[in-house]
Amino acid sequence: MSRHKISFSVNGERHELEVEANRTLLQLLREDLEMTGTKRACERGDCGLCTVLMDGEPVKSCLVLAVEVDGREVTTIEGLAKGEKLTRLQRAFIEHGAVQCGFCTPAFIVAGEALLKRNPHPSEDEVKEAVGGILCRCTGYRQIIDAILDAAKGRE
Amino acid sequence: MPLPEFSYFRPKTIEGLVSLLAGHGADAKILAGGTDLFVLMRDRLVRPKCVIDIKGIEELRELSWDKGRGLMIGAAVTLNELIGSEIVEQRFGALWKAASVLADPTIRNRATLVGNICNASPAADTAPALLVLDGGVEVVGARGERTIPIRDFFVGVKRTTLERGEFVRGVRIPNPPEGAKSDYLKWGRTRGEDLAVVGVAALAADSGKKFVRVALSSVAPTPLLISEVEDIFRGEGSIEERIEKAASVVVQRISPISDVRASREYRLHMAGVLTRRVLRQLLGVS
Numbered sequence: 001m002s003r004h005k006i007s008f009s010v011n012g013e014r015h016e017l018e019v020e021a022n023r024t025l026l027q028l029l030r031e032d033l034e035m036t037g038t039k040r041a042c043e044r045g046d047c048g049l050c051t052v053l054m055d056g057e058p059v060k061s062c063l064v065l066a067v068e069v070d071g072r073e074v075t076t077i078e079g080l081a082k083g084e085k086l087t088r089l090q091r092a093f094i095e096h097g098a099v100q101c102g103f104c105t106p107a108f109i110v111a112g113e114a115l116l117k118r119n120p121h122p123s124e125d126e127v128k129e130a131v132g133g134i135l136c137r138c139t140g141y142r143q144i145i146d147a148i149l150d151a152a153k154g155r156e
Numbered sequence: 157m158p159l160p161e162f163s164y165f166r167p168k169t170i171e172g173l174v175s176l177l178a179g180h181g182a183d184a185k186i187l188a189g190g191t192d193l194f195v196l197m198r199d200r201l202v203r204p205k206c207v208i209d210i211k212g213i214e215e216l217r218e219l220s221w222d223k224g225r226g227l228m229i230g231a232a233v234t235l236n237e238l239i240g241s242e243i244v245e246q247r248f249g250a251l252w253k254a255a256s257v258l259a260d261p262t263i264r265n266r267a268t269l270v271g272n273i274c275n276a277s278p279a280a281d282t283a284p285a286l287l288v289l290d291g292g293v294e295v296v297g298a299r300g301e302r303t304i305p306i307r308d309f310f311v312g313v314k315r316t317t318l319e320r321g322e323f324v325r326g327v328r329i330p331n332p333p334e335g336a337k338s339d340y341l342k343w344g345r346t347r348g349e350d351l352a353v354v355g356v357a358a359l360a361a362d363s364g365k366k367f368v369r370v371a372l373s374s375v376a377p378t379p380l381l382i383s384e385v386e387d388i389f390r391g392e393g394s395i396e397e398r399i400e401k402a403a404s405v406v407v408q409r410i411s412p413i414s415d416v417r418a419s420r421e422y423r424l425h426m427a428g429v430l431t432r433r434v435l436r437q438l439l440g441v442s
């Protein structure tokens with residue numbers, strides 16, 4: 001198996017390390033960098049819980065190789081708040097009770113932030129479409145959608 | 157479970173890719189978006205010793221349109237890039253729609269059109285669209301280049317006419333006849349992120365004579381162009397009659413299976429319903 005030197009940034013911090021070819025971006029984040037905010041569940045692209053941003057675009061990190069992030073910028077749930085200061089979307093999740101067991105929350109927030117950046121005033125259908133690849137086993141979708149719509153309203 | 161072990165290569169040129177494929181033969185797999193490949197590898201259904209990432213080859217990122225030559229979609233173009241193209245939306249409606257309903261927007265940031273057809277699932281959403289739009293698959297191998305018409309590309313479940321050492325450079329789609337319209341209807345259990353129970357693409361043009369094509373996914377071992385439909389619309393009869401005839405030929409020609417998504421009977425029924433629906437819509441029959 002081949003090994004590769006990679007250089008990339010996570011939430012603005014640069015990292016250089018060596019990875020084996022079969023390592024996924026998800027393993028790189030959780031195991032090598034010990035950033036466990038990004039969740040591991042189905043590992044086959046179905047549940048979307050491992051969603052992170054790669055150069056600003058959401059990807060399912062279980063289906064991305066670690067070597068593929070060489071030269072790229074990764075954003076995870078850990079990179080959103082500034083110290084104690086939560087983002088507008090994070091606050092909206094709390095206000096709407098959009099968190100039940102919490103396991104899917106990082107993915108929904110990361111995908112929601114990417115949507116609001118691209119489309120600051122999405123319709124409800126656009127919100128549903130954008131987070132359509134993420135599953136909430138508690139089925140709290142209504143609150144999640146409302147939180148994203150509400151965060152959009154607060155953005156002017 | 158971790159992915160099985162392999163060596164990773166990222167050539168920068170087509171020549172580099174050709175020689176890697178020639179050197180590693182059956183042990184190599186091409187990586188585009190990885191949304192099929194890594195799932196299959198995790199399940200140990202494929203175990204390549206060598207994975208060749210084509211995303212470093214600039215030439216394969218081509219997405220271009222030309223009045224004469226039509227649309228060219230390189231092998232590294234993602235489905236979201238395709239959906240973002242106005243030309244695709246305006247002139248290649250069935251393809252635009254198929255790409256828009258494939259998986260979900262996060263998968264589509266990685267998944268490619270060419271990966272979808274090379275994976276050759278009977279449910280490949282973009283295949284019926286390419287069949288009605290008469291796409292050509294541009295293939296490169298150690299012995300040179302060739303174009304495989306999309307209707308000769310699929311030969312069985314997960315099997316194509318690509319030969320060992322060959323890869324797909326891109327798909328070229330000729331401009332549809334003037335005034336042509338096309339669409340793809342995907343019938344699924346849920347609206348997002350599920351394979352089709354049945355998918356129907358159709359193209360309709362009218363330049364004096366009616367010209368109609370219909371193709372389906374998830375109803376046979378391969379995506380299927382129903383060539384008899386063209387003859388039906390070249391022939392006699394009212395539009396209503398011809399739509400009815402087309403729907404009944406579709407139901408006769410397909411051979412769906414029962415699986416976790418739907419029964420054979422339901423698929424047969426829905427193939428007829430969707431064929432009528434898409435043809436009525438394209439031919440302006442209420």
Ligand SMILES: Cc1cc2nc3c(=O)[nH]c(=O)nc-3n(C[C@H](O)[C@H](O)[C@H](O)COP(=O)(O)OP(=O)(O)OC[C@H]3O[C@@H](n4cnc5c(N)ncnc54)[C@H](O)[C@@H]3O)c2cc1C
Nearest residue numbers: 045186188189190191192193259268271272274280281324
């Ligand atoms: C959660 C989820 C939902 C999905 N939903 C759908 C759906 O609704 N509809 C649907 O049709 N599909 C669906 N898929 C399947 C998959 O996303 C698509 O088939 C996608 O288009 C594959 O493209 P890719 O670039 O990721 O291919 P890859 O996984 O990179 O490659 C697929 C196969 O093609 C080969 N290959 C790739 N490029 C080339 C080339 N240039 N030349 C020769 N061989 C090549 C690879 O070696 C591999 O065998 C889904 C997948 C997931 C994980």
